[in-house]
Amino acid sequence: KNQVEQSPQSLIILEGKNCTLQCxxxxxxxxxxxxxxxxxxxGPVSLTIMTFSENTKSNGRYTATLDADTKQSSLxxxxxxxxxxxxYICVVSGILTGGGNKLTFxxxxxxxxxx
Amino acid sequence: xxxxTQTPKFQVxxxxxxxxxxxxxxxxxxxxxxxxxxxxxxxxLIHYSVGAGITDQGxxxxxxxxxxxxxxxxxxxxxxxxxxxTSVYFCASSPTNRGTGELFFGEGSRLTVx
Numbered sequence: 001k002n003q004v005e006q007s008p009q010s011l012i013i014l015e016g017k018n019c020t021l022q023c024x025x026x027x028x029x030x031x032x033x034x035x036x037x038x039x040x041x042x043g044p045v046s047l048t049i050m051t052f053s054e055n056t057k058s059n060g061r062y063t064a065t066l067d068a069d070t071k072q073s074s075l076x077x078x079x080x081x082x083x084x085x086x087x088y089i090c091v092v093s094g095i096l097t098g099g100g101n102k103l104t105f106x107x108x109x110x111x112x113x114x115x
Numbered sequence: 116x117x118x119x120t121q122t123p124k125f126q127v128x129x130x131x132x133x134x135x136x137x138x139x140x141x142x143x144x145x146x147x148x149x150x151x152x153x154x155x156x157x158x159x160l161i162h163y164s165v166g167a168g169i170t171d172q173g174x175x176x177x178x179x180x181x182x183x184x185x186x187x188x189x190x191x192x193x194x195x196x197x198x199x200x201t202s203v204y205f206c207a208s209s210p211t212n213r214g215t216g217e218l219f220f221g222e223g224s225r226l227t228v229x
Contacts (some may be wrong), residue, residue, distance in 0.1 A: 043205055043220030093216050100212045105157030
């Protein structure tokens with residue numbers, strides 16, 4: 001069964017500190033992995049996409065990594081800001097027989113950045 | 116740039132009532148979908164559509180109906196609301212259901228069934 005597990009469930013850090021969120025998956029065959037940011041009361045917004053051949057990708061203070069061999073991804077946030085407080089959702093896309101893709105969602109990591 | 120628009124944002128229903136959640140997108144996306152989000156669970160797919168006139172069931176379709184008469188609109192109907200349908204509902208669209216598949220989400224509709 002395709003699964004996506006995220007850790008930790010929740011995290012509190014001080015403003016300016018760095019943090020790393022983890023995503024482990026069992027989805028196969030693999031197409032891509034996305035990290036979404038969901039602010040409270042809003043819909044998720046894509047931060048970055050990782051395909052099979054990519055190891056690292058940055059989007060400002062966000063850096064995602066992918067190890068397709070161990071089926072693990074991480075999202076590293078540098079110099080955190082209060083606006084980084086949100087839920088971060090890992091979504092893995094698997095390839096369907098006949099084409100198209102099927103998404104498997106993680107339950108998210110709730111990050112709170114405090115002064 | 117409107118993107119994906121959902122209405123209403125909040126709704127309270129009594130058990131047995133019916134209602135429709137509206138979703139419209141202005142990006143000419145082929146793919147549209149409805150998800151529900153419950154505490155401690157990942158987003159779960161209710162129904163989806165890969166184009167006008169084509170709909171299919173997702174992971175949790177029972178109690179919901181959809182139709183896709185135009186590319187822009189994808190309403191979700193609750194036939195006879197139950198307390199188990201209390202949730203936050205998200206509509207999402209994507210340029211295609213093949214390839215990279217980035218989803219563009221609406222702001223969500225919070226539904227409470229009493």
